[in-house]
Amino acid sequence: xxxxxxxxxxxxxxxxxxxxxxxxxxxxxxxxxxxxxxxxxxxxxxxxxxxxxxxxxxxxxxxxxxxxxxxxxxxxxxxxxxxxxxxxxxxxxxxxxxxxxxxxxxxxxxxxxxxxxxxxxxxxxxxxxxxxxxxxxxxxxxxxxxxxxxxxxxxxxxxxxxxxxxxxx
Amino acid sequence: xxxxxxxxxxxxxxxxxxxxxxxxxxxxxxxxxxxxxxxxxxxxxxxxxxxxxxxxxxxxxxxxxxxxxxxxxxxxxxxxxxxxxxxxxxxxxxxxxxxxxxxxxxxxxxxxxxxxxxxxxxxxxxxxxxxxxxxxxxxxxxxxxxxxxxxxxxxxxxxxxxxxxxxxxxxxxxxxxxxxxxxxxxxxxxxxxxxxxxxxxxxxxxxxxxxxxxxxxxxxxxxxxxxxxxxxxxxxxxxxxxxxxxxxxxxxxxxxxxxxxxxxxxxxxxxxxxxx
Numbered sequence: 001x002x003x004x005x006x007x008x009x010x011x012x013x014x015x016x017x018x019x020x021x022x023x024x025x026x027x028x029x030x031x032x033x034x035x036x037x038x039x040x041x042x043x044x045x046x047x048x049x050x051x052x053x054x055x056x057x058x059x060x061x062x063x064x065x066x067x068x069x070x071x072x073x074x075x076x077x078x079x080x081x082x083x084x085x086x087x088x089x090x091x092x093x094x095x096x097x098x099x100x101x102x103x104x105x106x107x108x109x110x111x112x113x114x115x116x117x118x119x120x121x122x123x124x125x126x127x128x129x130x131x132x133x134x135x136x137x138x139x140x141x142x143x144x145x146x147x148x149x150x151x152x153x154x155x156x157x158x159x160x161x162x163x164x165x166x167x168x169x
Numbered sequence: 170x171x172x173x174x175x176x177x178x179x180x181x182x183x184x185x186x187x188x189x190x191x192x193x194x195x196x197x198x199x200x201x202x203x204x205x206x207x208x209x210x211x212x213x214x215x216x217x218x219x220x221x222x223x224x225x226x227x228x229x230x231x232x233x234x235x236x237x238x239x240x241x242x243x244x245x246x247x248x249x250x251x252x253x254x255x256x257x258x259x260x261x262x263x264x265x266x267x268x269x270x271x272x273x274x275x276x277x278x279x280x281x282x283x284x285x286x287x288x289x290x291x292x293x294x295x296x297x298x299x300x301x302x303x304x305x306x307x308x309x310x311x312x313x314x315x316x317x318x319x320x321x322x323x324x325x326x327x328x329x330x331x332x333x334x335x336x337x338x339x340x341x342x343x344x345x346x347x348x349x350x351x352x353x354x355x356x357x358x359x360x361x362x363x364x365x366x367x368x369x370x371x372x373x374x375x376x377x378x379x380x381x382x383x384x385x386x387x388x389x390x391x392x393x394x395x396x397x398x399x400x401x402x403x404x405x406x407x408x409x410x411x412x413x414x415x416x417x418x419x420x421x422x423x424x425x426x427x428x429x430x431x432x433x434x435x436x437x438x439x440x441x442x443x444x445x
Contacts, residue, residue, distance in 0.1 A: 041225055062225045086225060086268070106268070106293050106311075113265060113290060115308060115324075115338055139293060139311045143397075155328065157312040160397035 031077070038062060038083060046071035046089060051097070053078045061104070064088075071109075071124075076131075091124035096148065099129055102136035109142050130164060138168075178202070182220075190215060196242060203248055209233055212254070216242030216262065224248020224268060236274075240264075241287065255280050261287035267311070272297040286321065308335065326399065337406050338399070357412050362437045366430060369407055374400065386431040401428065412437055 028048045038058030042048055046067025054075050056063055061084035067073050071089040075081070076097040084104035087093055093109055095101065110124040127140055130148035137154040146152070147164030156168045179200070186201035192210035196217025203223030207213065209232035219240060221228050226249030232238040238254040241262035250266045252258060255275035259282070270291045274283045281300030289303050292311040303309065304321030314328040323332045357365075363386075370379035374396070382395055390396040396404065405416055416436050 064225045084225070104269075108293070111292075115335060118265065118290065141311060155312060157310075158397075159399065 041065065042067075044068050044071070046073070048072070049074045051075060051077035051079070055080045057082050059083050089127075092126040093129075094127070095129045096131035096133060098131055099133045100135070102134075102138070102154075104137045105135050105140070106138075107140040107144075111142060186221070195219075203227065205230060207231075209236070209238075212237050214239045216240055216244065218242055219244045219246070221246045222248055226269065229253070247293075257282035257284075259284045261285055261289065261305070263288045265290040267291055267293040267295065269294045270297075271295075274299045306335070307332075308338075333403065333406065337402055357437060359434045359438050362408070362412070362434050363430065365408070365411060366404065366433060369404065370395065373403070383430060386434065387429050389429050404433070408433065408437055 028042065028050065030050050032052030034050055035053075035055040036058070037056070038060075039062035040056050040058045041062055041064045043064070044066040046069060048065055048067055049072065054077070057080070063081055063083060064086040065073055066086070066088045068088070068090040070091070072092050073087055073089045074092070074094045076095060078098040079095050080100045082101065082103040085101050085107075086105070087107045088109070090110040093107055101107075107127060109127045110121060112121050114120050114122045122142075125142035127142070127144050129135075129140075129146045130150060132149045133146045134151040136152070136156075138152040138156040138158065140152070141157065141159035143160060144158040145161040146158070147162060147166065149165045150162045151167040152158050152162070153167065153169040158168055162168055182200040182202050183198065186195070186199040189201055189205045189207060190199060190213075193207065193213040193215060195215040196219070198218050199215055200219075201221040203221060204227035205221055206227050206229045208230070212232035212235070213230055214237070219242065222245070224247065228246055228248060229251040230238060231251075231253040233255050236254040237257050237259070238252060239259045241260055241264065243262050244260065244264040244266070246266045247268040247270075249269040251270070252272045253275070258272060258274050264285060264287070270293075272283060274280060276299050279299055283297055283299065283301050285297075285303045286305040286307075288306045290308045291297070292309060292313075294312050295309040296314045297303070297309070298314065298316035301315050301317060301319070303315065303319045303325075304323065306322045307319050308324045309315055309319070309330065310324060310326040312328070313325050313330045315325050315330045317330075319325045319330070319332050322335045324335055324338050325332050367379045367383065370383075379395075388395075390401070408414065409416060414437055
């Protein structure tokens with residue numbers, strides 16, 4: 001029971017050496033084995049939940065998972081996130097199991113500036129990405145919802161509900 | 170404790186800006202929280218109180234020999250912005266730059282100066298091509314590619330970017346009611362309005378499949394991925410122009426989730442009947 005299994009050792013290594021900043025490890029909840037490569041940024045005071053078998057490939061560009069105050073990022077089991085991707089959550093961003101988030105994606109749940117008064121940040125709208133969905137170099141804006149198995153191609157900008165299995169090129 | 174940390178970070182950002190922007194003409198109280206790559210320092214001017222934020226990519230300011238790159242005061246740059254000037258790029262005051270914005274005045278075939286007026290907001294991964302001019306207070310949406318002129322107070326969306334007035338996107342301050350004394354230009358029946366909406370959906374979004382996607386008049390346009398929030402506004406503008414009516418945007422935008430084809434039919438035909 002007190003033995004340090006390979007999985008546990010890797011979890012500790014992930015906490016200490018890959019997910020930064022170093023002393024914010026308590027707000028990161030790791031459910032199981034996580035495969036991490038390259039540099040991964042987790043700035044911001046919000047919560048971060050990473051499921052089993054998640055792969056974060058921070059190469060050749062780093063990955064940013066920024067959860068603001070009272071915000072949370074949920075990454076479910078078996079998700080693959082590629083380099084250059086940036087996820088910012090002021091309320092919540094959920095990535096469904098086994099989805100694949102391609103390189104240089106941007107996922108935002110708040111515009112941070114309103115069209116009228118730029119200093120007034122607008123309301124956040126939670127983002128939900130269904131299971132087995134696929135994103136390639138896309139931009140997901142507040143209000144984006146993807147059904148299971150939906151795809152957003154490169155240069156796609158999504159701010160609405162995409163039905164399960166649908167594709168936005 | 171956090172107050173002290175903020176003060177230290179602020180002092181560090183001022184010092185970092187002085188170090189990284191050495192040799193350029195920069196105003197007072199420029200802040201820099203991350204890395205900036207600067208090439209051709211002689212031609213670069215950065216206005217006072219400009220802020221460069223930190224992130225996963227460095228910001229790049231590049232100015233070739235004899236070119237000019239002028240950034241106005243009080244601008245804010247998110248990470249990864251890349252500005253490369255071969256002849257002239259001029260940016261006004263109070264601009265907001267999202268992450269990974271690219272601005273070029275040379276695309277390998279032509280060199281044309283780029284100018285951005287005051288208060289321009291470029292969202293994430295906007296691309297500004299050579300010869301572009303963006304008017305005061307305009308917004309370039311995420312992922313848009315601008316090549317040409319964007320008028321003042323408008324929003325540029327898509328690739329290639331198309332412009333619409335900002336008032337059409339902005340939630341109205343006071344409820345817009347029917348304009349008095351304007352007769353309806355075209356008298357439309359419900360069938361005509363329905364045909365116009367389906368035709369517009371075919372042209373802009375669904376490419377011939379709109380009629381099969383809208384199974385009944387009471388299907389929500391938002392819920393089934395038929396229309397995004399911006400599309401709803403574009404649809405309202407299209408209907409107003411085409412049928413010469415003035416729709417109550419407050420009513421339409423208050424509950425965008427529940428809007429169905431029937432709502433639009435009622436509104437356009439209803440205003441017509443009220444007038445006649």
